[in-house]
Amino acid sequence: MKVDVIIVGQGLAGSLLAWQLIQKQLRVVVMDDHHHGSSSLVAAGLVNPISGKRLLKSWNVDRCLPAALRTYRSMEGFFNRPLYHEMPxxxxxxxxxxxxxxxxxxxxxxxxxxxxxxxxxxxxxxxxxxxxYVRHSGYLNTRELLAGIKTFLQRQDSFIATDIRYDEIRLLPDAVIYQDVWANHLVFCEGHRISRNPWFSGLPLQPAQGEILSLKVSKPVPQYIVNRGKWLLPVAPDRVKVGATFQWQPIDGEPTLQGKQELLAAYRLLSQTDSTCQVVDHECGVRPGTRDKQPFIGMHPRYPQLGVFNGFGAKGALWIPYYAEKFADVLTGSTRLPQETDIRRFASYL
Ligand SMILES: Cc1cc2nc3c(=O)[nH]c(=O)nc-3n(C[C@H](O)[C@H](O)[C@H](O)COP(=O)(O)OP(=O)(O)OC[C@H]3O[C@@H](n4cnc5c(N)ncnc54)[C@H](O)[C@@H]3O)c2cc1C
Structure with a gap:
């Protein structure tokens, strides 16, 4: 099989990049190993234009928010299911x-x-x-989006379930081959697992592990997201998600008792209730953060067939649609990347 781009990883980054490339008529194959250690499956998908103690606008929000809404609304139309829920x-x-x-x-x-x-x-x-109240906020149902894209790719024979073996990737002067797939480019969208990638592991990643609880609650919940350091997100009349913890060591993907207790205390504080709740799910994931807080995007300085689209930290739902549009334009040769996100800023690390 011959395609334009092989994408490794079907998290939010790989999914939205594939979507944008297909919109531009490129042939794409996405490879993923059943979301092993996926951050996107755990994420609450919150989009909050105002962040941090200093109540600052999220970086690049004025560009990223319109792109996110444009992308999610067009996918909702295509897949005929709600994906992005506006909520103050x-x-x-x-x-x-x-x-x-x-x-x-x-x-x-x-x-x-x-x-x-x-x-x-x-x-x-x-x-x-x-x-x-903060306006123009909401949350993305990341699971629905990933499921929709996967089915869409499968229907056009563009999805392969596999754990990529780096030593089987063959580089030719202007092509890349993996098993029987030939492509002009291969783009890694591996989330925090980039740390094992032989071409890109030198990029200064700063992974942050996080935990989230899903709770069944007895008291009706308000229809807004509550935020004070931690957050409370109503997802159904009797269901909330509460998150998220931050942990830099160890990065092992394992939920902890301490995390659970921290989140139950946050639930009581943010919901202002002592009423009972039942833990339905307790999940843990690793945010692919970067040391300079900007994404890692671009082609390898010495192996221009290989690219990376990663480093979206805790802001994937807000940032990825905009940068997927930009990177798709780069891969079709029509523009250059914004300097602050281009991995050429770390060329000496690669
Ligand atoms: C607790 C928690 C809460 C969060 N909350 C939010 C939030 O509210 N809002 C927000 O915007 N973001 C949130 N995030 C961050 C968000 O999850 C990330 O920004 C985003 O999902 C990263 O997507 P990704 O595609 O880069 O990585 P991932 O989602 O990790 O996807 C990587 C994919 O690549 C696959 N893969 C990796 N290596 C290989 C290989 N060798 N072969 C085949 N497949 C491979 C994996 O299986 C996986 O499916 C949260 C994260 C956590 C952990």
Missing amino acids: VLRLFDSPQQRDLWKHRRSEPEYQRYFANALESDPGCLNDYGGC
């Missing part, structure tokens, strides 16, 4: 200083579209310092 975030302030900071930010023109009014006096959901 109730951001609870953790100090009077943070509330003052919000007042300041709200007055800045570039922040106005993201902040709604303060909730100074809503008794049901406030902590001591109040909070505000």
